[in-house]
Amino acid sequence: MPIASEVLEGDLPLRVNYLQLETKKRAATDNTNHESKRCVQKKKKFTPDSELRFKLESCSKVGDVTGALDIYDSSKDQGVKLSQYHYNVLLYLCSSAALGVILALDRGLEIYERMKLEGISANEAAFTSIARLAVAKRDGDLAFSLVKEMTTSGITPKLRSYGPALYTYFKSNRVDKAFEVDDHMRSFGVQPEEMELQILLELSLKAGQEQRVYSVLHRLRRSVREVSPSTATTIERWFSSDAASSSGSDKKYDDEDVRRALAAQGGGGLELGWIGSGRWSVKRTALDASGVCESCRHKMAAVDLNAEETNRFAENLAALACEKERDANSFKEFQEWMAEHGPFDAIVDGANVALFNQNFSAGGFSFSQLNSVVTELSNQHGKSPLVILHKRRVTGGPAASPQSQELLKQWTAANALYTAATGSNDDWYWLYAAVTCKCLLVSNDEMRDHLFQMLGNDLFPRWKERHQVKLRALSYNPFFDMPPPYSTVIQECENGSWHFPISRGNDEDDEAEEPHKQPRSWLCIRRDEETK
Structure with a gap:
């Protein structure tokens, strides 16, 4: 993550520079989409609209704001009607040059006013460019009004949408207006990150x-x-x-x-x-x-999640599971089963444990290895574990042996096994069980794939630090790598x-692993x- 000093010490806030990149990407994508069309139409006569598009795109490629403004003035004199796309290119070029060219700033704002007069609606790309003009003008009120205009236009603001207003209010030491931006941001479910919070901290400190x-x-x-x-x-x-x-x-x-x-x-x-x-x-x-x-x-x-955060995390997790599962009823049945048979002291990611260190020629899904972990949790750690397995793991293959069948029978009778249905992702099951039971999760899964990315960076990393138990060795008796004795987080003490x-x-890197x-x-x- 970029450090906040880049926001506070630079000429432009980092998120505003990011917006420029995003706008440039959109322009590049549009250029690519129209490239093949231009090749086909190369020998055809340009219409006024297509000729204007071609000329503006040519200026955009080389950052020629002066040339683009000349084309704009000429088109206006000829009565050529501009589309949203034309305005986007013009606003982008003006905003890119606005910090160094006062003319570009004034003309950009003029073009935006004409766009509104003609009833051309602004999309996110246009609002992005105008917000950058507001930064160049040091006009926080304009930048903030643009965010409000976005919301009334049905465009959902993002974190980067608020950067220009927050930054300009910071530069002008308008602490109350900065917190007004913060209130608006949170009212739309946009959570500030460290950069934004440091700006609020700096302003509060100065005041x-x-x-x-x-x-x-x-x-x-x-x-x-x-x-x-x-x-x-x-x-x-x-x-x-x-x-x-x-x-x-x-x-x-x-x-x-x-x-x-x-x-x-x-x-x-x-x-x-x-x-x-x-x-x-x-x-x-x-x-x-x-x-x-x-x-x-x-x-x-x-430090663990508090009760409200735990409940919210569990609800979000269940909602995602029901949305992504092939059959939402299967997951709802699991929730009902957990409500009847839970809570448990530990949840075991059965497949991950059974396949741990099995990447050798004779290796494979090991029920005996899984059983050794269950036994160790029960006997040595006093934990009553629940094993989560996918249905394909309990039928055929290693599960067909008499020893495996006996284990499965015992676990089922003790309500210590839940089998996720065909078509389900058992990851949702063992994670939901561990969250709702507020217990340990035994798994070496790093939980970094797209499924876990959907859970966000708010609650999930904090929960994972306090609840995940990893296997370190499995020679005769399992060795568990328990959660660290303290949390590396900001703390206010007693x-x-x-x-x-x-x-x-x-x-x-983990300090324990890199002494x-x-x-x-x-x-x-x-x-x-x-x-x-």
Whole structure:
């Protein structure tokens, strides 16, 4: 993910530059689609419309905004009616040149006004170009009005749609307008990412608005696992400021209040407001292998989804499964079965476990290996597991042997086996079972394919970290690689102190597997009185 400093320090916000690429891709695609038509029509006489299209496309290829404007003026004088496509090309060229050519900015806005007067509706490509003109003009109100116009036109805004307005309000220090953009964004189900949240944090910091800072920090906690170096610097500046020192109160919370608050957030956060008073101590530090901060000696929590997030994740998962499954009734039958026979202490991805390390000549689907994992979970770990298998795994092949049939019979009788129907994807089944049971999932599946990508980056990675158990070895007795003892996420601790893990860029290898690497840097932030 691009670091937020590229937004705050550059001349254009990164998402606006991304919009330019997207627009250019659309233009290139349109050019390709019309290339073959031009070859066929090469010897035919151009109509005014096709001649205008050809000339504008030629200008677009070389970025010739002056030539395109001359063509536009000539066409207007000749009474040639422009289509949405013509306007898109003109607006794109003007927006691309607007930062360096004032004429392009003024003419682009003029062209947009004429487009509206002629009743030509703007599509996302046109709104994108006009938004870039608004950035060049430093007109946040125009950029924001364009997003609102998109919604009234029936176009669903995306995260990148809000970048121009948010960025221009940031540059002009209009904190209330920036938060108005944020409210509008969330009202349409668009969730800001670290870049957008850092802008809100910077504005709140400059204005000394402690409650907004507190709110944004918790939004960061819920939406990103670690902060970029740029965001870490912004956080350090806030906690070193006079406004941060004057934030908070001497109100005392009893242990039960704190426990309830932590449980409500799934651990790792209180959301009770600033706790304590006085100046803050801000240090860069590291954690030991068990998750203890080397600066303050506080142990980081193992942060899970809270109850509301778990329910939402389960509902989203079930909705996706019913939408993608060949027969939605099969999955609904599984939900009913789980409601009757659950919950379970562990879910076993049967096929993944049975095929673990079986990539040798005599290897294959091993029921004995699967049984050893089930037995280990039951006997040594005190877990009552449920095995999920696809129907094709329980009929014929390795399942036909007497030993396998006996195991299947035992598991079925104990309600410890569920067989996904023909045509179903058993991945939906074992994942849904583990989420609804709030239990461990035994599987070495990395869960990176398109199915899991549909679950998004909000809840799924956090759930996976706390619930997936991997097999490390299977010689005689299975060896389980349990979830880590703490979560590498932003944490607000019981005493009101904060810890922020700092991203190492693309080098995000597991520290336990790469002990020679430098330990991850964390921000440890607590009141000065706690350091005495």
